[in-house]
Amino acid sequence: MRNLSISLALLISLAACNTVKTDDRTVVREIYARALSDSAAMKNLQYLCTHFPGRIGGSDEAAHAVKWVTGLLKQMDLDTVYLEPLMVRKWDRGEKEIATVNSEKEGKHELTVCAIGWSVGTGNDGISAPVVEVRSGEELKALGEAGIRGKIVFFNQPMDPTHYYTFDSYGESAWQRVYGASEAAKYGAIGVIVRSLTMARDNYPHTGIMHYKDSIPQIPAFAVSTLCADSLSGWLKQDPHLNLFMRSTSRELAEVQSYNVIGEIWGTEKPDEIIAFGGHLDAWDITQGAQDDGAGVVQSIEVMRLFRELGIRPKHTLRVVVFMDEEVAQRGAKAYAEGVKARNEKHLAAIETDRGGFTPYGFSIDASVYTVARIRNWQEIFQPYGIWFFQQGGSGVDIRDLKPMGIPLLALVTDSQRYFDVQHAPSDTYARVNQRELQLGSATIASMVYLLDNHSIQ
C-alpha cells in the first residue's frame, strides 16, 4: 500500500502541476489575444507624442505629460495613483543651431545639426575654425595637440553594422557623443561635431546626453546627420583646410521640480510585496519620443489595463512606475530607489521597457543564476508568442539602482534592427510604431508579471 500511496501522491502532484501549467497557458493566451485586439495603447502613444513632443525633463511639455499620465491612470480603476517628487536639471537648446562649411574649393554648405544635450553654447557670434576628422580614439590621440589645437574635431566613427544586436554597436560608438567634447578639448579643440549615432543614412540629427570631464575646458558639441557627415568627410578630402562655422545659444538653467508617476493595484494576498514595471516619460526635445520611450510608458500602463479588463486579481501588488529624467541624470530612477529603500519595501521583481515598441523576443535578467533558471522554465509558455530569449545580463538604467537591494531586474528585449534609425531624432514619431509590435511588448510584460505573481522565483 505504501507504494500505491506514493504513486497516488505522485500522480496528484503531477496532475496539480499540469493544471497549473494549463492555467498559465490559458491566461497567457488571453493576455496576448486581448492585447493584440486593442488599440488603447496605440491611441495613448499617439496622444502622448502629438500633444507632448520634446518632453525632456524640466520642460513644460514634461510637466504637461506628467499631468496627462496621472489623469490617465486615475481613470483606470487602480487602487492608488500618486506622484513621487524629484528635482531635474534643465537645459535650453536656444535658437536653431547653425553649422556652415566654408571652402574656397568646395563652396558654402549648411549642415543638418543639433546641439548635443547639455552642450555649452558657442556664444552669440558663433565659432569658426578648420576641421579635423577622426574615426577613433587612437586617431585623436595620434593627432595630438599639434593637430588639434584651435580646431573643430569631427568625430566620424560610424556605428558598426556587423553586430546583430544594434545596442552593441551603439555601445562601441557612443563615446564620441558622450565624451568626445572633453576628449578633444584635452588637446585644445574649440568645438566638436559628431556623426549621429544611427545606421540610417538620412538627414536627421540625433541628439543625446553628453558629459564634460572635470577640469577640462567645456567646448560646444553638435551632432550632424549621417548624410551631412558623409558630405563633410568628402569635402574635407578635397579641401583639408575648409572652415566650419558653428553657432548655438544653448545653456543650462536652474533645476526644476518634476515627478515620477506611480499607480498600483493592491495584491489580494501579499499587498506588501511589489512587482514593479515601467518606462520613462521624458523624451529628447527634438523628438516625439515614440520608440524612446513613449512605447515603454504606454506598454506599462497597458499591463494594468490588461489585468483589470481580464479580471485578474494579483496576489501581490502591481506597481506601474512612469519614470522621469532617464535621458539626462536618471533622477527619477534615483528617487524611486531611494523611496524603496527608505520605506523598506519588498519587491519581487522590477521590469523595465526602454528598447522600443518593436517585436519583443525575451528578457535580459539581472539576477542570480537560480532565478534566471526559474524564469527560463516559463520559456515553453512564452514560445508561441516568439519569446525565447531569457539570459543573464544587464537590465536598464531606470531600475539598476534597485540592484543593491537584491531585487531581480528584468529588461524587455526587442528586435533592435530599427531602433537606432530613430533614437533621439525627429524621425522618432508614433507613425513609425506598429500597433501589433507595440502590443506584443505589453502582453509579454503582462504575462511575465502574471507568472511572477503566481510562482516563486526566489
Add this chain to the structure above:
Amino acid sequence: MRNLSISLALLISLAACNTVKTDDRTVVREIYARALSDSAAMKNLQYLCTHFPGRIGGSDEAAHAVKWVTGLLKQMDLDTVYLEPLMVRKWDRGEKEIATVNSEKEGKHELTVCAIGWSVGTGNDGISAPVVEVRSGEELKALGEAGIRGKIVFFNQPMDPTHYYTFDSYGESAWQRVYGASEAAKYGAIGVIVRSLTMARDNYPHTGIMHYKDSIPQIPAFAVSTLCADSLSGWLKQDPHLNLFMRSTSRELAEVQSYNVIGEIWGTEKPDEIIAFGGHLDAWDITQGAQDDGAGVVQSIEVMRLFRELGIRPKHTLRVVVFMDEEVAQRGAKAYAEGVKARNEKHLAAIETDRGGFTPYGFSIDASVYTVARIRNWQEIFQPYGIWFFQQGGSGVDIRDLKPMGIPLLALVTDSQRYFDVQHAPSDTYARVNQRELQLGSATIASMVYLLDNHSIQ
C-alpha cells in the same frame, strides 16, 4: 591498450567535431557580418520596385524584370545563368475600377476598391444593386437565396488580430477573397465586394488571386480598403437599402510566354547534387512588390553574392531560382518541378523565401522528423542571430511540387506582424523595407545553405 585507443579515438573524434563547429560558427559569423555591411540587396530591391512595379505574370513589366534579373545574375561570375520557359495566364485590370455608394439617407460616396485578380468585369455599364453584409460563411448560408438573389454581397470578416502568426489569421479569412464570388453566386448574387485582407486600418485596397468554381455563374469581385469597409458597414446600419454601383472592365487574355530565371555555382565535389533557393519575381499589378516578393528575389541573389565575395567554394551546386507566376497559377513552380523530375536531378534541399524581408527567426521544414532534428542541431550556431525556430511544417507554394521527389523543403520564417499591412496593396513599397531586416534574411538563408552543403541531413 585497447581502452586507451578507444579513448584516443573518441578524443580525436570529439576534437574533430569541435573543430568543425568552430569553423561553422566562424563562417556563419562572416556571412552575417558581410550581409549586414552591404547595401547591394537593398539597391537591387529599389531598382526592381521602381523600374518594374506591377510585374504580374504576363505583363510587360514582368518581361522586363526577367531581362533585368538575368542581366544581374550574368554580371555575378556564376557558372551558368539560364531561363526556364513556361506559359502564364494573362489578365488585364482595364480601366480604374469604380464603386459608388448611393443612399438617400447617407448620400453618395466613392469607395477605394480594386478588382480582385482574375475577376470578370462588370461590362461597360457597370452593375448596381442593394448590398448585403456578411461576416462569415454561416451568415451567407443563413441569408440564402431569399436574402441574396440579385444583390451584391459585402464580405466583411476582419482578419482575426489575436493570432501571433498573422499568416494564421490570413488563412482563416482568405476564403472571402478566393472563393467569395462563387459562394455568393450560388445564391444568386450579382457581384461581391470583399474587405481587404489586412489588419491595417488604411485606405489601400489589397488584391490577390480568386478562383471561380465550375458551373457557378462568374460574377465580378472587388476588394475594398478597410477604412471604406468600415464606412460601408456603418452606412448599411443606417440605410439597409442603399445601392452600390460597381464598374470594372477587367478581362482574361491569351496566355503568354514567360520564364523562371536560374543561376548556378557548380559544386567542387558533387556538382550533380543541388541546393536550390529562391523567391518569386512576379508581383501584383497595383504594387511595387517589395515585401511580396522582391525581398525574396534579392535575398536569393544575395546568397550567391555572399558565397562569391567570401570565397566560399561549395561542394554541391548552389542554384538560385527566381520563380515566375507565384501569385496566379504557380506555373513557374510547376515548370521547375517538372524539369527536376525530367532531368532526374538530385536536390539536397530547396529553400523558399516569400514571407517578406522582415527580421527572420527560423525555418518551417517539410521533411522527415529525422531531417528536422538534424537541422535543429544547428540551432546553437544560429542563435546569436535571433534564429531559434526550426519546426516541421509547410514550406511554400513555389517548392511544394518538389515534395513527391522526397526533397527536404525549407521556408524562411520571418516576423509576420507587418506583412499583411502591405501585402498585395499599393503600400508594398521598397521604402517600407528595412535594409538590416532584409539582409538578416539573406544571411540566414546563406548560412543554412552553407551548413547544408557541409553536413549531411539525410
